Amino acid sequence: MYNAAVKSGGHYTLKIVHDDDPINPREDYDNFGKMVCWHSRYSLGDKHEYENPDAFLARLVRDTISEKDIIAYVKDGKAGDLRLEYDKASREWELSSYDDYFKKWYIEYSFAAPLPQNYTLLSESILENMSSKGLMELAERENLILPLYLLDHSGITISTRDFHDRWDSGQVGWTYAGNADITKEYGDASPESMEKAEHLLKTEVETYDCYLRGECYGFQLFKDGVEEDSCWGFLGSFEEAKAAIREYVPEDAAALADSARYGDDDPECDPDDEQDDEMEAD
Numbered sequence: 311m312y313n314a315a316v317k318s319g320g321h322y323t324l325k326i327v328h329d330d331d332p333i334n335p336r337e338d339y340d341n342f343g344k345m346v347c348w349h350s351r352y353s354l355g356d357k358h359e360y361e362n363p364d365a366f367l368a369r370l371v372r373d374t375i376s377e378k379d380i381i382a383y384v385k386d387g388k389a390g391d392l393r394l395e396y397d398k399a400s401r402e403w404e405l406s407s408y409d410d411y412f413k414k415w416y417i418e419y420s421f422a423a424p425l426p427q428n429y430t431l432l433s434e435s436i437l438e439n440m441s442s443k444g445l446m447e448l449a450e451r452e453n454l455i456l457p458l459y460l461l462d463h464s465g466i467t468i469s470t471r472d473f474h475d476r477w478d479s480g481q482v483g484w485t486y487a488g489n490a491d492i493t494k495e496y497g498d499a500s501p502e503s504m505e506k507a508e509h510l511l512k513t514e515v516e517t518y519d520c521y522l523r524g525e526c527y528g529f530q531l532f533k534d535g536v537e538e539d540s541c542w543g544f545l546g547s548f549e550e551a552k553a554a555i556r557e558y559v560p561e562d563a564a565a566l567a568d569s570a571r572y573g574d575d576d577p578e579c580d581p582d583d584e585q586d587d588e589m590e591a592d
Contacts, residue, residue: 312327313325313327313328313575314327314527314572314573315325315548315570315571315572315573315574315575316571316574316575317567317568317570317574318476319563319564319566320518320562320563321533321534321566322531322533322562322563322566323530323531323532323535323566324529324530324531324532324555324559324563324566324567324570325529325530325531325532326527326528326529326548326551326552326567326570327527327528327529327541327553328524328526328527328528328532328564329526329527329528329543329544332526332542332543332545333520333543334348334510334516335514335517335518335521335545336355337518337571339514341514342485342487342491342495342507342510342511343485343486343487343507343510343511343514344356344367344485344486344516345458345483345484345485345514345515345518346358346360346483346484346485346486347458347460347482347483348360348362348363348483349482349483351461352460352466354468354482354483354536355458355483355518356505363442363483364442364445366484367442367445367446367449367505368438368440368445370453370486371437371448371449372437372451374449374451374453374488374489374490375449375451375452375453375545377427377429377432377433377447377511378431378467379448380433380436380437380448381394381425381429381432381433381436383406383447383448384440386456388444389436389440389441389444389531390408390441390443390444390448391407391408391410391411391441392406392407392408392436392439392441392444393405393406393407393408393415394432394436394439395407396423397420399418399570401422401423402420402421402422402423403419403421403422403425403428403432404417404419404420404421404422405417405419405420405432405435405436406418406420407417407439410433411451417473418435418439418475419431419432419435420467422462423557434445435543446566452488452489452490453486453488453489454486454487454488454489454492454504454507454508455484455485456470456484456486456508456511456512456515457470457472457481457483457484457486458470458474458481458482458483458485458515459471459473459479459480459481459482460480460481460482461473461475461478461479461481462478462479463475463478465522465523465524466522466523467519467522467523468482468515468518468522468524469515469519470485470511470512470515473500474475485511485514485515487507487511488509492504492507495507495510517545517546520547521545525545525547525548526543526544527542527544527546527548527555528541528542528543528544528588529541529549529558529559529567531556531559531563539559540559541555541558548572550572552567552568556565558567
């Protein structure tokens with residue numbers, strides 16, 4: 311913990327300090343969206359058990375898209391590298407995948423007619439063989455999904471926008487909210503509500519980014535050299551922390567928060583220094 315600013319006036323001294331042990335907003339906040347990430351060195355986002363991105367997308371499709379719609383997506387030729395066709399000779403439906411290397415179609419599974427009797431098995435077979443692109447297209451039908459990018463250079467920072475740094479950045483996951491959750495929050499899943507939800511997801515990512523970058527503050531308020539109040543866990547820029555701290559301190563000390571600038575130091579009025587001097591004298 312070290313000082314970001316020390317301001318004194320009247321009976322008060324306000325110390326705004328860096329919080330070295332902040333709470334993790336992905337663990338302790340009531341977040342609107344969910345955040346799933348994969349990284350070899352860092353534990354990022356929300357806890358999950360998905361082995362890889364495709365496993366997550368497949369689970370999201372299972373949870374939000376009906377088996378009938380999954381099958382129709384392939385049957386209508388929208389999957390690209392998967393197709394579902396009826397073979398009149400065998401009287402079976404055949405699910406085939408395209409091998410780009412050999413430039414050939416291969417039958418993955420075959421199902422006896424009628425098709426509705428095999429919806430569950432067929433939809434699972436489709437998800438097992440579907441490309442990442444197809445899984446994402448299906449998942450986005452009922453979910454708002456934003457990419458997450460990490461820049462790892464002299465510290466880490468996360469964003470929904472690509473850093474365009476080929477050496478030190480890349481996509482690490484997604485943040486998302488289901489249409490059902492958006493409807494619960496905003497009353498519907500209209501374009502206006504989706505826009506609000508997207509803004510909220512981005513705001514949550516910005517808050518998490520502050521945590522990862524160490525933009526976390528606390529304050530100690532001293533009156534006549536005696537600590538009167540303190541609070542920690544203000545995530546955001548120094549200016550945002552000041553605005554939040556202002557709401558916590560008494561009105562006659564609020565001006566200290568207003569006037570504080572990062573790097574301000576008033577060592578002559580620093581109560582901690584005075585206490586240290588007294589201990590050394592003893």
